[in-house]
Amino acid sequence: MNVQETTLRNLSGDAEQLLLDRGSLFMQRTAAVAALAATEAEAVDREGRFPTSAIDAAREQKLLGMQIPVEFGGFGATIHDIADVCYTLGRACASTAMIFAIHQTQVACLVRHGRGNPYMEALMRRIAREQLLLASSTTEGQNGGNLRASAAAISRNDDGITLLREAAVMSYGAAADGLVTVARRASDAAASDQVLLALVKGDYSLKCTSGWEALGMRGTCSTGFELKVSCPTDRVFAEPYDRVNAQTMTPFAHLTWSSAWAGIAAAAVQRAHRFIRKAVRSAGGQTPPTAAHFTTAKMSLAKLRAVISANMNAFITHEYDERALSSLDFQSSITLLKVEASELAVETVMSAMRTCGLSGYRNDGEFSLSRHLRDVLSAPIMINNDRILANVATASLMSAVPTSLHD
CATH class of the missing domain: 1.20.140.10 (Butyryl-CoA Dehydrogenase, subunit A, domain 3)
Known part of the structure; x- marks a missing residue:
């Protein structure tokens, strides 16, 4: 028996189908989510609310964990697969599509740079199993989205690390199950000497500092928060x-x-x-x-x-x-x-x-x-x-x- 046959035998029927005809089934699952997203798109926009039904449907269809490698319980979706989902969701509800795109970008950081870290490998398994939604916190203070400079720095102590960050814009932060954020490596580090952290609820707290009454993309709920982090050191990516x-x-x-x-x-x-x-x-x-x-x-x-x-x-x-x-x-x-x-x-x-x-x-x-x-x-x-x-x-x-x- 070759490696592929062994892998397929050890997978659930659902995962096996996706490996055999992945693109087609991703589109079937996406179509189901898009149909629901389209029905609530007007209300999401009018009320400026998070597209709960659409994201719940994405969870049910296991699309939030589609990129997680098979070895960690996911479907090993490619960037091509993910982009196709974003395109289809964009035709139905822009806010749902942007939330999905931001989430998958954070997951990609875990998939491509988190191997070898037991915590991050366990987080990948949780995303595949529980369909966790990850937010992003890269915009800080008045930096206007300059991702290559951070003001807030992590502090290290015997219990782990702490961070206090002014997250001027954090899309769907209140609705997320975790987030990926960037900070200076230390208080004496240059603004461009940064590290990335992957956090789950319990590692951080959020205090709302601004609302989101925007012209469009209203369902992304991109409010501002004070982000306060206290967590173990293994939340920090090893790579700069x-x-x-x-x-x-x-x-x-x-x-x-x-x-x-x-x-x-x-x-x-x-x-x-x-x-x-x-x-x-x-x-x-x-x-x-x-x-x-x-x-x-x-x-x-x-x-x-x-x-x-x-x-x-x-x-x-x-x-x-x-x-x-x-x-x-x-x-x-x-x-x-x-x-x-x-x-x-x-x-x-x-x-x-x-x-x-x-x-x-x-x-x-x-x-x-x-x-x-x-x-x-x-x-x-x-x-x-x-x-x-x-x-x-x-x-x-x-x-x-x-x-x-x-x-």
Whole structure:
């Protein structure tokens, strides 16, 4: 009996099916979650509440632990599988998709950098078994989303470590079962000398410091908290944060966020398509004057999907090649993916709205695109594109201009 046959024999029937036909079954499970997410999307937006039903459905479908390796009880989903889920959920409910994307980025840090640490391996098993939801706490004080500088530092004592952090924005922090956060290595360390911590309830407490009355992405409940940590030292990743950030956090975040935004854009284009078809039927076959905007919307959606796919393929090709992932070209490309994808997503939804005209502008009616536009407008602001462009300016100058189409 070969290794694969032995592995399959030792797995549950559910896990065995996923290994044999993983992509198809992931999509079936995602479709069930997306259907429920779509039914509560308007209420989640209107009431600014966490999408409890959709996330509970993701738990029931075992999607929160889909990325956990088989050896730790998960399904070993790839970044491609996860991005497809984000895209599908984005078409149904933007807040649900973004929560899922953020969670999977934190799980990726555990999967790719937590092996060898008994606590983190046990946490992976818990995520697979209990479908725990992990939040992220990287935005601090007034740093505007500068992930490579921390003000708060961990303190070490005989009982473990402590940390007091002003988490200015923490999406769904109150609803999460744990979180991943970054801090300075010590009080005398430089702001860029950072470590990453993986925490569960009991390791920390949260005190709400600000609310979340936002234009869009209202269901992410991205309130501010005072984060107070007291936990054992094994919650700290062994690898420095700069390596985790470059090899895992940035690629996973930008690929999953972009996929969620692409899902929002696709839903807007689909709605615009229905509007055009209905308008043509009503006008006896005559195409409405706004049809040109629909063509623009489809073109920008195609560009958006292509840029995500190109970066996805580049990451998958070099997924475990530390040198390639740290290269100037890859880091510039994966960083700028966030900028390009967010701008294209906004352009796509705007073109879809112009296709639908007043019907898209209204908050009511079957062709309303108000929620889609408000949600997608968060994309260029979430870690502001201006900050990203300023940070990569020097790196861009150091990168050679391609001499052919095939470079």
